[in-house]
Amino acid sequence: MIDFSPPPHVQATVEAIERFITDELEPIQRDLARHLSNEHLYLREDGRLAPEVLEAQRTIRRRSAERGFYALHMPKEVGGGGFCLTDMFFVHEAVYRHGIGVTQWLLSWTEGPNQMMQFLSAEQKQKYLRPMIRGEWTAAYAITEYRGGSDVLSMETRAARRGDEWVIDGTKAYITNAPYADLIMVCAMTAPERRSAGATLFIVERDTPGLRIGRTYRTIMDDGMTGELLFENCRVPLANTWGAEGEGFYISMGMINWIRVRRGGMCSGLGQYLLDRCVSYVKNRQAFGGPLSRFQGLQWMIVDSYLDVQAMRSLSLHCLWQADQGNLWTLKVDPSLIQAVCALKVFCDEALYRVADRAVQVHGAYGLTKESGIEKIFRIARNLRIPGGTDEIQRVNIAKMLGL
Numbered sequence: 008m009i010d011f012s013p014p015p016h017v018q019a020t021v022e023a024i025e026r027f028i029t030d031e032l033e034p035i036q037r038d039l040a041r042h043l044s045n046e047h048l049y050l051r052e053d054g055r056l057a058p059e060v061l062e063a064q065r066t067i068r069r070r071s072a073e074r075g076f077y078a079l080h081m082p083k084e085v086g087g088g089g090f091c092l093t094d095m096f097f098v099h100e101a102v103y104r105h106g107i108g109v110t111q112w113l114l115s116w117t118e119g120p121n122q123m124m125q126f127l128s129a130e131q132k133q134k135y136l137r138p139m140i141r142g143e144w145t146a147a148y149a150i151t152e153y154r155g156g157s158d159v160l161s162m163e164t165r166a167a168r169r170g171d172e173w174v175i176d177g178t179k180a181y182i183t184n185a186p187y188a189d190l191i192m193v194c195a196m197t198a199p200e201r202r203s204a205g206a207t208l209f210i211v212e213r214d215t216p217g218l219r220i221g222r223t224y225r226t227i228m229d230d231g232m233t234g235e236l237l238f239e240n241c242r243v244p245l246a247n248t249w250g251a252e253g254e255g256f257y258i259s260m261g262m263i264n265w266i267r268v269r270r271g272g273m274c275s276g277l278g279q280y281l282l283d284r285c286v287s288y289v290k291n292r293q294a295f296g297g298p299l300s301r302f303q304g305l306q307w308m309i310v311d312s313y314l315d316v317q318a319m320r321s322l323s324l325h326c327l328w329q330a331d332q333g334n335l336w337t338l339k340v341d342p343s344l345i346q347a348v349c350a351l352k353v354f355c356d357e358a359l360y361r362v363a364d365r366a367v368q369v370h371g372a373y374g375l376t377k378e379s380g381i382e383k384i385f386r387i388a389r390n391l392r393i394p395g396g397t398d399e400i401q402r403v404n405i406a407k408m409l410g411l
């Protein structure tokens with residue numbers, strides 16, 4: 008028999024996370040309520056997070072790490088929880104069923120450790136990965152450039168050996184956590200003529216001379232997290248490569264696959280949150296002499312969202328189970344796993360977008376207000392379809408696997 012329920016060790020963790028949310032995160036969320044519903048308080052003038060918000064993020068990350076939640080997806084040997092991808096689906100789903108506020112900060116996102124860090128050396132794991140797993144340090148993974156987005160290998164950032172150092176020059180754009188990261192993991196071409204085998208990843212500490220943190224973008228999400236990074240004659244020791252010279256593209260793709268598979272529990276959790284909100288709203292809102300819930304036009308919209316949530320869960324669990332049978336955290340991934348990962352990402356991102364659009368519609372004007380918390384998820388859902396590889400790039404990859 009196929010069992011779609013979380014295994015006991017995951018169920019126990021989910022229950023512990025629920026207690027953590029109720030006891031420790033909800034009070035923080037109440038204190039920050041005004042900031043969370045008003046971007047003029049949430050962000051500073053320059054687009055960066057307000058100090059209170061940044062402090063809350065850091066506090067939650069550290070406390071989550073202390074309780075063993077922040078790095079559940081990382082191997083036990085480096086201080087993680089050893090959860091597989093299907094285990095992590097249930098964790099992500101449970102957290103995102105609380106909507107968007109401060110609760111999602113208990114999970115590691117792009118700023119956190121990822122499974123491709125197994126390619127760090129023993130000293131690097133000790134120096135860089137351990138503090139990340141403890142929630143003390145965060146990273147930014149810098150691949151995209153103004154002229155090299157989907158077409159990653161057209162990147163113009165270069166690194167060259169000079170004596171016992173690498174010298175990095177170039178500009179990285181739209182990088183999550185760039186304004187705050189302690190470590191920048193930057194991908195640069197070291198042998199452009201070798202294409203995918205000509206990129207290398209470097210670890211650059213934040214205060215390294217030649218690294219400049221550029222502007223923070225105002226985006227559709229206005230989350231204060233996305234920034235620009237400039238490298239001008241930036242020198243790092245030869246030992247500061249992540250993996251070997253020429254492995255940077257493959258490690259970067261592995262890191263992005265973690266971002267992609269995370270979408271399963273995230274999107275279905277947020278979808279379920281919106282579905283619950285819609286059901287409750289139409290039962291309570293009175294119009295034309297009774298509750299809105301009696302109108303079939305609205306019922307069908309809500310049923311379509313139910314179908315999307317069910318489909319997200321089923322497809323995600325199937326794809327993640329498939330990924331757990333193989334190995335995503337390697338330099339050359341089996342193409343059938345890439346197909347599964349891309350299918351999960353494009354399906355969940357688009358399905359959540361449909362669910363969020365309907366949720367705004369069902370809630371009328373209230374759904375458009377900042378205080379409803381619904382328009383924010385709609386904006387986040389719209390955003391999701393671009394980072395981590397766009398909808399079209401997921402389809403390009405799936406088409407290749409289909410032999411097209």
Ligand SMILES: Cc1cc2nc3c(=O)[nH]c(=O)nc-3n(C[C@H](O)[C@H](O)[C@H](O)COP(=O)(O)OP(=O)(O)OC[C@H]3O[C@@H](n4cnc5c(N)ncnc54)[C@H](O)[C@@H]3O)c2cc1C
Nearest residue numbers: 148149150151156157181182183393394395396397399400
């Ligand atoms: C909020 C946010 C956070 C991000 N965080 C990071 C980060 O932490 N690190 C990082 O390195 N990058 C990050 N990015 C960058 C992100 O990965 C890129 O924006 C994304 O890969 C798309 O690249 P692009 O914006 O240059 O679009 P382009 O590649 O220019 O694409 C423009 C359009 O053309 C389509 N297109 C391109 N090529 C094809 C094709 N072959 N077939 C069909 N359609 C195609 C695209 O799908 C898209 O619709 C982030 C972006 C955002 C918005």
